[in-house]
Amino acid sequence: MSKRTMIEAINLALHQEMENDGDVIILGEDVGVDGGVFRVTDGLLDSYGEERVIDTPLAESVIVGAAVGMALYGLKPVAEMQFSGFSYMAFHQLESHAARMRGRSLGGFTVPMVVRMPYGGGVRALEHHSESREVYYAHTPGLKMVIPSTPRNARSLLVSAIRDPDPVVFFESKAVYRAFREEVPDDEESFPIGQSRKVREGGDVTMVTYGAMLQPALEAADQLEKEEGVKADVIDLLTISPLDDSLFTESARNTGHAVIIHEAPRSFGPAGEIMARLIEKSFWYLEAPLERVTGFDAPMPLYQREEMYIPDTDRIVAAVKKTLNA
Amino acid sequence: MSKRTMIEAINLALHQEMENDGDVIILGEDVGVDGGVFRVTDGLLDSYGEERVIDTPLAESVIVGAAVGMALYGLKPVAEMQFSGFSYMAFHQLESHAARMRGRSLGGFTVPMVVRMPYGGGVRALEHHSESREVYYAHTPGLKMVIPSTPRNARSLLVSAIRDPDPVVFFESKAVYRAFREEVPDDEESFPIGQSRKVREGGDVTMVTYGAMLQPALEAADQLEKEEGVKADVIDLLTISPLDDSLFTESARNTGHAVIIHEAPRSFGPAGEIMARLIEKSFWYLEAPLERVTGFDAPMPLYQREEMYIPDTDRIVAAVKKTLNA
Amino acid sequence: MARETIDIAPSLEYLSILDEDGEVDSDLEPDIDDDLLKDMYRCMLLSRRFDERMLSLHGEGRMGTFAPIKGQEASQVGAAAVLQEKDWLFPSFREMAAEIWRGKKLENILLVYTGYNEGGEIPPEKHILPVCIPVGSHLPYAAGMMYAAKFKKSEEVGMVFFGDGATSEGDFHEAMNFAAVFQVPLVFVCQNNQWAISVPRSRQSRSKTLAQKALAYGMPGIQVDGNDMLAVYSAAGEAVERARSGDGPTMIECVTYRMSVHTTADDPRKYRSEDEEEQWSEKDPLDRFRNYLQKKELLSDEKISSLEEEVEKQIQDAVDSWEKRQEEAAGPAAMFDHVFAQLPSYTKEQRDSFKEEGSSHE
Amino acid sequence: MARETIDIAPSLEYLSILDEDGEVDSDLEPDIDDDLLKDMYRCMLLSRRFDERMLSLHGEGRMGTFAPIKGQEASQVGAAAVLQEKDWLFPSFREMAAEIWRGKKLENILLVYTGYNEGGEIPPEKHILPVCIPVGSHLPYAAGMMYAAKFKKSEEVGMVFFGDGATSEGDFHEAMNFAAVFQVPLVFVCQNNQWAISVPRSRQSRSKTLAQKALAYGMPGIQVDGNDMLAVYSAAGEAVERARSGDGPTMIECVTYRMSVHTTADDPRKYRSEDEEEQWSEKDPLDRFRNYLQKKELLSDEKISSLEEEVEKQIQDAVDSWEKRQEEAAGPAAMFDHVFAQLPSYTKEQRDSFKEEGSSHE
Numbered sequence A, B: 001m002s003k004r005t006m007i008e009a010i011n012l013a014l015h016q017e018m019e020n021d022g023d024v025i026i027l028g029e030d031v032g033v034d035g036g037v038f039r040v041t042d043g044l045l046d047s048y049g050e051e052r053v054i055d056t057p058l059a060e061s062v063i064v065g066a067a068v069g070m071a072l073y074g075l076k077p078v079a080e081m082q083f084s085g086f087s088y089m090a091f092h093q094l095e096s097h098a099a100r101m102r103g104r105s106l107g108g109f110t111v112p113m114v115v116r117m118p119y120g121g122g123v124r125a126l127e128h129h130s131e132s133r134e135v136y137y138a139h140t141p142g143l144k145m146v147i148p149s150t151p152r153n154a155r156s157l158l159v160s161a162i163r164d165p166d167p168v169v170f171f172e173s174k175a176v177y178r179a180f181r182e183e184v185p186d187d188e189e190s191f192p193i194g195q196s197r198k199v200r201e202g203g204d205v206t207m208v209t210y211g212a213m214l215q216p217a218l219e220a221a222d223q224l225e226k227e228e229g230v231k232a233d234v235i236d237l238l239t240i241s242p243l244d245d246s247l248f249t250e251s252a253r254n255t256g257h258a259v260i261i262h263e264a265p266r267s268f269g270p271a272g273e274i275m276a277r278l279i280e281k282s283f284w285y286l287e288a289p290l291e292r293v294t295g296f297d298a299p300m301p302l303y304q305r306e307e308m309y310i311p312d313t314d315r316i317v318a319a320v321k322k323t324l325n326a
Numbered sequence C, D: 001m002a003r004e005t006i007d008i009a010p011s012l013e014y015l016s017i018l019d020e021d022g023e024v025d026s027d028l029e030p031d032i033d034d035d036l037l038k039d040m041y042r043c044m045l046l047s048r049r050f051d052e053r054m055l056s057l058h059g060e061g062r063m064g065t066f067a068p069i070k071g072q073e074a075s076q077v078g079a080a081a082v083l084q085e086k087d088w089l090f091p092s093f094r095e096m097a098a099e100i101w102r103g104k105k106l107e108n109i110l111l112v113y114t115g116y117n118e119g120g121e122i123p124p125e126k127h128i129l130p131v132c133i134p135v136g137s138h139l140p141y142a143a144g145m146m147y148a149a150k151f152k153k154s155e156e157v158g159m160v161f162f163g164d165g166a167t168s169e170g171d172f173h174e175a176m177n178f179a180a181v182f183q184v185p186l187v188f189v190c191q192n193n194q195w196a197i198s199v200p201r202s203r204q205s206r207s208k209t210l211a212q213k214a215l216a217y218g219m220p221g222i223q224v225d226g227n228d229m230l231a232v233y234s235a236a237g238e239a240v241e242r243a244r245s246g247d248g249p250t251m252i253e254c255v256t257y258r259m260s261v262h263t264t265a266d267d268p269r270k271y272r273s274e275d276e277e278e279q280w281s282e283k284d285p286l287d288r289f290r291n292y293l294q295k296k297e298l299l300s301d302e303k304i305s306s307l308e309e310e311v312e313k314q315i316q317d318a319v320d321s322w323e324k325r326q327e328e329a330a331g332p333a334a335m336f337d338h339v340f341a342q343l344p345s346y347t348k349e350q351r352d353s354f355k356e357e358g359s360s361h362e
Ligand SMILES: Cc1ncc(C[n+]2csc(CCOP(=O)(O)OP(=O)(O)O)c2C)c(N)n1
Pocket: B029, B058, B060, B082, B086, B089, C094, C133, C134, C135, C136, C162, C163, C164, C165, C166, C167, C193, C195, C196, C197, C258, C262
């Protein structure tokens, strides 16, 4: 047991899965010699060699497409998109093949692959380096969409993703990458895809979030408890699709109030589906309008203004007060 | 005034806009000599010549990307994706450039372009030819997303799209293309982007839909009135983004019941945003859970089963009864 | 300092062995076993007749849209014939002849084009990938799959088919480059049938040949007469040999012609003349190969007509079981059968909604 | 029928005029006006010093990530110098020298890399497109924009810059093909600086040169010594001439070297040796061009040092106004300023939320 950043935790998962399974193979831009621009794949080339840790040409479509092919052959490729903002060049490979091969062949061909990509803002990066567009993947039937929130669950979810028989898009928060350390057991650990978790017991209001937004949500929850005596349930989705609505709809049935927090643009964003599930399963218990605290319907601005784009504690606290006082 | 199919109506809009404005230019696969695989661009090559009606090589990314460039120069390109299922190859051109050039250059460069694409099921087509993935575009800041429902509004909305100073993704329903004729005035007519319309006055329940789903929604409304005496407001969104929530939230405040109908997959689909707006603006008036009748969280099956995938009158009627009897 | 021409070998060649007048270049004539020659002819014939049958079924409104292969039998069978059983075929959407050569079931082809996902099932041992409809998008997974085959030291070779139009797609470029960089055992077979729906080859690219595109990746390229079974077979044989011995990918451009409609939704009169079609019908690969076999006295008139009966019967049997399987087909809930290995709970509910809603849906 | 080699002219050439020892090939030496030569040197120097200043600002934590141009001044200034004012420059993200040549404001460059969208403003008459970060994705709009320029009979020519890594992207392929098919007046300038972050040129493609990729599109291609101002200038001149006279696009591969880090977030020691960097520093285009001008007696030692002072002052002025503009910068609501020509009502509400939320946000 030792304290790790999310980068180290993901690196640990990759090391152990490659160690345990010779069919796990990594490909992407700068993942080998360079160890990845965030060093997530550091050391893998030395341990497992060029054939299994592949520095590819600069071409997203064939990185994802080749990974699909490797998976069709029975390998377990883990492809990296250097930033989620550049994954769109490969979008058709995910939508048209990764997500459909199983159905197209009636289960004859399957695509057990993972596409890892750093997402989200908060690291003062250039244009296209700070987006949060999980909806593109979550709305695509045949894909699974996972967004861990801390080093430990990043590690255990990546292990599950690599072992999953179906394609998983795996978003990693750049803001969390090096933000803090957490105890991550050296021994193998996995966490099921498609399962959310309750991070905080409250009872007065339900907060639903995931990924980088978990931290401000928890801070807001603490602040609310200290300053207002308001106790919040905080649900960390972890998997965006298939969405586990059991915990947050149950929580909302108890609290009657829910606030959804995400970094993605507001309109047609993830909150919509979460609200839909709340209406379908908790409507009669809702005592006030559901609130959402989100990114805006504008491209992420350059970094001087990105903190104003990304939901922060103040905005979350304000939304909670609004629903409680509605 | 004469009766036209949606194909003829769109063709009329293109003819008139090209006639009126020498900067309107068309490009895509088979749009010229062939007149488009659905004949939507029939006759344009003869009238306006090779330079303005461009049969391009088979390459979606450069079709959209070149259209972006033409728009940057001041032309008004209308690009065609032969089917929306093949537009993903160009997704990065829309997300990364069409949607961002105005902001990137502080208004110095703008992208007044339209990308037309047939979408949706119902014509017994092959795989990838029947999808309804408007969310990909509606969730992308900087893009406008329009889906007409009848010949007349297809014509008038396309005129507005071509004249719009910003990029518009324009979905055309293959199911509606030749399904019926409607009076479409020969004289110029346009309809504002970003404005929904109330197609049917009821008062008991609110139906929110668009595109190909308007017809089954209207049939369901008629059936409900005949068989149950239930009168439905039917709102046709026409523009998906920017979403006009004024009519449907107002209607729901009156009826207290709403059903949203779309062909797109259910989870993270358009209904989520519509429900979110209803909660934000009509919550206190809702008397029962909002219902959604949608495509499923599975790829569109081949055509023997597509009718079972696409919402039909029965499913809509059932949903209305469910919310009214809740 | 200077101004000098750069030599960018590997060089580019054109190959023709059996020309349209039936003349054979005996120096180049490949030595093919008689039975194999006959099998190749039989497959060409079967594919041609099956194509015709599908067109008539479509005419009767009994089948949806599909892409006929008429005229491209030599490019497909000639190339696929050099593959071993363990090798892999990556079809696009117009490779029925190649798929039939590899043993794809006719009834499944019929099922797919009549809208039954069930037709997508492929016997695993056949090593045929599913049909790929988004043009050019299968090249990346073909490259990746054969990377994996090489990684596993399987000595398997892949052969991926695509059209002239596909060479304009970004995926063609990325996959060719990837395959060359990693020396993947994959043969790229471009069926240049002169048209991409209504867009002629000349409009698709300004390059003199499509084969020369291989040079951009440091990959050998060769252009062959695609209606010449012997030339296709020889070029494909060399390419497969090269791939199997570890020397990486090759691109073969088969110069051929789509003698029929693009798909059953297409009207060629919008974009090309009957004259053009007639000129190409003189180059019909089926006639040419039949004459060759007759000259070699491998094919008597009797044999020819008995073969016709044979394939007719085979096709009729397929049509019969296709009809049977339509009657037995499962209900709409089957659309959920292969979305994931395990269906999420809410998707299960969606599937079960069909049962509730009763007969009309089951 | 036969087996014969195909000739796929246009041919491919390599050009070098001013070599690293300062030797000039007088037959090839372009006739460039003295003032222009001096301006070119001044721009190289300004770009180099500005690059250095940005690195130190970054070191002080006053600036975000950016991509230094050190070593690529000749490829950029040599090529851009042949453009007329009405022509168009399409930069990628490492073309500061070319942008400065075209008149981009230094303070705006500083603003962008310190996270202010305001820096994106470009005087319309400069005909410079915004920086493009997704690799290769600007080539399609460059092709489209110059199609429009040709359509409007403007006689404008475009020049688009990209790296060796960009040649692997599908967009490179689609745009090159489109430009060639429609004979668009666009010059493709590939700055082959040997590295795509940590991936060496040899890993990017198996092709002997990058210039030969042009042949895949029936487009002329030429490889030049990218640290040789005269070779770049001559090749670019020919290409622009060809484009302007209606003979379509050309691809120029400038063989150069990224002498600095990929970006300020990069550590070259992970993937390349100091030796390699030292060898290339001998080929430094700035020194080489300075020596050339000195030999020509266009540049005295005094002139050299006065130029240094001049550019230092110019840079300091830019830094001063950059600081000023940061203080004056608008609040966060500015993020909504250019999303659409007209902001939708609910987006207006989002913008106005900042005002309500008060000072912390304004
Ligand atoms: C990415 C994509 N764009 C468009 C289409 C529609 N389409 C189907 S076939 C075809 C032409 C293909 O031409 P070619 O590659 O030469 O193959 P051929 O049809 O001639 O066999 C087009 C445009 C498609 N299936 N996929």
